[in-house]
Amino acid sequence: MDADVETREIVRIILMLAHGLGLKVVAEGVETEAQADMLKEMGCELAQGYYTLRRLPSDTMSNFSGQIGPQTSREREPLVRPSHDHLPA
Numbered sequence: 001m002d003a004d005v006e007t008r009e010i011v012r013i014i015l016m017l018a019h020g021l022g023l024k025v026v027a028e029g030v031e032t033e034a035q036a037d038m039l040k041e042m043g044c045e046l047a048q049g050y051y052t053l054r055r056l057p058s059d060t061m062s063n064f065s066g067q068i069g070p071q072t073s074r075e076r077e078p079l080v081r082p083s084h085d086h087l088p089a
Contacts, residue, residue, distance in 0.1 A: 008038075015043050 011027075018025045027039050030049035039047055 008042075011039070011044075012042055019043065 015025055024045045026046040026048060027035075027044050028048055030036050030039065030047040030051045032051055036047055036051055
């Protein structure tokens with residue numbers, strides 16, 4: 001995600017639409033801490049990409065793939081907790 005105004009506005013609108021529908025949002029392709037911070041500030045709940053899990057060597061991946069699940073040791077906390085306070089009642 002670039003820091004340019006148009007990209008930020010598109011992401012903001014996507015987040016607003018998803019949250020308006022009661023959905024959580026997962027940002028894909030997050031590569032830097034700056035991108036993760038920007039998404040967190042905008043209200044994005046989750047992220048995946050090179051920043052959250054770096055590429056693994058094939059021998060490590062074969063061991064790791066059997067461990068993938070909701071409680072893997074590499075799992076990061078959500079960027080923010082979902083809040084629907086901004087939605088009309």
